[in-house]
Amino acid sequence: MTDKNYDIVVLGGAIIGSAIAYFLARELGGGRSICVVERDPTYAQASTSLSLASIRVQFSTPLNIAISRFGYSFLESIGEVLEVDGDRPDAGIKANGYLLMAGESGRALLQKNQIxxxxxxxxxALLEPADIQARYPYINTDEVALAALGLAEEGWFDAYSVMQALRRKxxxxxxxxxxxxACGLEMSGARVxxxxxxxxxxxxxxxxxxxxxxxxxxxxxxxxxELPVHPRKRSVFVFDCKERFPDSPLIIxxxxxxxRPEGEHYVCGWSPPEEDDRDCEDFEVEWNLFEEKLWPILAQxxxxxxxxxxxxxWAGHYAMNVIDHNAxxxxxxxxSNFYMANGFSGHGVQQSPAVGRGLAELIVGGSYRSLDLSPFGFERFAQGRLIREENII
Ligand SMILES: Cc1cc2nc3c(=O)[nH]c(=O)nc-3n(C[C@H](O)[C@H](O)[C@H](O)COP(=O)(O)OP(=O)(O)OC[C@H]3O[C@@H](n4cnc5c(N)ncnc54)[C@H](O)[C@@H]3O)c2cc1C
Structure with missing residues (x-):
């Protein structure tokens, strides 16, 4: 079999690989050859297909906020920027805030994050329990001291369609x-x-x-x-309720x-504490989680x-960066010719536009132009410049 030769090979063609490929192609204008290798074009087990595809500005790290703000504006514009032969894709954005609730011990963190x-x-906006009840009378505010509500640039969208639109473009x-x-890499010295x-x-x-x-x-x-990225299972449950709260925020x-609502239904889930979060390769739903943990809390x-x-x-995997939970x-x-776009720790679909754009700028021009993503470089681990995201969902 003869070798094929490409200037750039992207391994993995879901939302991150396809965002990088799209922005690279746009940046290069046909100047270099790009190949995306994807083992399963049905994407049945890709995190992108199994994601809840929500987007938020409520991070504790300014860079994550900037990344999501660009992500939101990109999603709003994909009909135009990802159009192919008159076919205009739609990200299916449902604009709605995250309502992040805290007990007394979490009050100071919400206040700090809002600044x-x-x-x-x-x-x-920060909401006192009385404000929460005025806006959302169906929520019981017992043991809630304060909540933060995103007023713009938050919601959920159709990540699968966005991935397909990026791929098609x-x-x-x-x-x-x-x-x-892909099953191996060949190296010559320190180069792939x-x-x-x-x-x-x-x-x-x-x-x-x-x-x-x-x-x-x-x-x-x-x-x-050695990349500190581990597969961690997350089960998601879909349920029906006679009472409808279609404009409900994503309640945490x-x-x-x-x-949160999903069309006529609701979806719910939970992330275990770090010490109980084990590496996992299977996709079996943790059914007992719903009965034992989620339902009692939801009903309360x-x-x-x-x-x-x-x-x-269903169950999917987070690509968890076990050191500081960031990309x-x-x-x-x-x-130096091996690039990483990994470890999104449960917030990768919303980050895909900024990551695609940033990696393309870095690969083509040698530096980030639009948004400096260098704080998320691999060097941070050795240099002790960890970026701890405090709002993990
Ligand atoms: C339950 C759940 C809920 C989530 N909710 C959100 C959310 O609300 N908001 C948000 O922003 N993010 C969320 N995420 C995270 C988000 O889905 C991921 O961060 C994002 O999809 C990562 O995209 P990716 O392209 O890096 O990975 P993936 O979508 O997993 O794609 C990786 C691709 O690489 C391919 N591949 C792997 N190995 C090889 C190989 N050797 N050769 C060729 N191809 C290969 C796979 O087939 C796959 O298609 C959630 C994830 C889960 C599981």
Whole structure:
């Protein structure tokens, strides 16, 4: 079999890989060859397909806020920017805030975060329990001391359609999508020279980008890189309730249990405390989680949820950066032609536009132009410049 040769090979073609491919193609204007290798074009187990696809400005890190603000404006514009042959995609944005509730012990953090968010241009209001009840009479505010509500640039969207729109646009700009599985990298000194594929094919590559989601650490290991990204399972439950609260925000209980409307239904879930969060490769739903943990909290917080019926559930994987729960972006300090877009820790679909744009700028021009994403570089671990995101959902 003859080798194929590409200037840039992106491993993984879901929302992050496709965002990078699209922005690269746009940036390069056809100047260099780009190939995206995706092992499963049905994306059945990709985090992107299994995501709740919500977007928020309520982060504690200014850079994450800026990333999501760009993400929101990009989603609003995709009909125009990702149009192909007159077909205008729609991100299906449902604009609605996150209502992040805290008990007394979390009050100071909400107040501190709101200042950071306002300084970063985000609109977030703090609500006392009486304000919450006036706006959302169906919410029980027992044990709630304060809540933060996003007033703009928050909501949820159709991540699968956005991924397909990015993929289609990238293809229309000359990017090759190849259905195959990467199974190794060839190195010459500290440079990656080729990607080996399960089909037996070999892709010689000038630059390789790792966008393999929860499996990113395995991919990086082929280049001798230890990436602190672990697959962590999250179960999501869909339920019906006779009472409808269609304009409900995405409610986050002080326990961390979240619920939001999804069309005529509701979706809910929870992230376990760090010490109980184990690496996981399977996609089995943790059914006991609903009965034992979620339902009692939901019914206490929204009494109408006492009478609900679970209609379906699924499990997906977060690509958890176990060191500081933030993205790991850019080239590796030693393997300089190996780029990473990994470790999104549960907030990657909203970050895909800014990450795609940033990585394309970095690869093509050698530095970030629009938004400086360098604080999320791999070097931060060795340099002790961790960026701890305090609002993890
Ligand atoms: C339950 C759940 C809820 C979430 N909710 C949100 C949310 O509300 N908001 C938000 O912003 N984010 C959310 N996320 C996180 C978000 O879904 C991810 O951060 C995002 O989808 C990451 O995209 P990705 O392209 O990096 O990874 P993925 O979508 O997992 O894509 C990786 C791709 O790489 C391919 N691949 C892997 N290995 C190889 C290989 N060796 N060769 C070829 N191809 C390979 C896979 O087939 C896959 O298609 C959620 C995730 C889950 C699981």
């Amino acid at each position: 950071i968010q306002q300084q970063a241009g985000a609109q977030v 990238a293809s229309s700009l000359g990017v090759t999508y190849m259905k195959d599985e 020279t080729a990607v080996n594929l399960a089909s037996g094919e070999r892709l010689a590559a000038g630059i390789v980008v790792n966008a393999t989601g929860p499996r990113a650490a395995k991919t990086a290991a082929w280049a001798g890189i 209980d002080p326990s961390g249990v979240y619920v 917080r929204v009494p109408a949820f006492e009478a609900i019926k679970v209609t379906r559930a 790991i972006l850019g080239s590796h300090p030693e393997v």
